[in-house]
Amino acid sequence: MQRQILTNAKIIQADRVLEGSVVIENDRIAEVTACRYPEGRDLNGQWLIPGIIDIHTDYIERELRPRPSAEFPLDMAFHLMDARAIACGLTTVLGAARISGEHDGTVGGWSGDGIRLAQEYERLRRTALARHYIHVRWNPNFEPA
Secondary structure (H helix, E strand, O other): OOEEEEEEEEEEEEOOOEEEEEEEEEEEEEEEEEOOOOOEEEEOOOOOOOOOEEEEEEEEHHOOOOOOOEEOOHHHHHHHHHHHHHOOOOEEEEEEEEOOOOOOOOOOEEEHHHHHHHHHHHHHHHHOOOOOEEEEEOHHOOOOO
């Protein structure tokens, strides 16, 4: 059994802030307590919060095409997005991507195949630190008349 103890933390709970410890066993929270464990990793009074869920983000579009003249490979853009999400405390990210046939060099958007994007996302999320889901949408309002 793997056991990790985070101690001397300000633990955010639904109804209060508890100063104490979180005991993790086999990747699951086993105990949240006001006790302090000398063998635990001392967080020196830092805040310990639940993971944050972002229910809609356009991160991937901005990572793929941060400006009209720059386009990054999906693998690179995804992993940069994942690192930023974790750094902000996000543990679950529901990303959105606009599929369009336009090729005018605007920032954001994915001009490729939506099915391929979803398949690549599925492959990439296996190596991610956060949980990532994709909402691929076709918006005809972006199409030229």
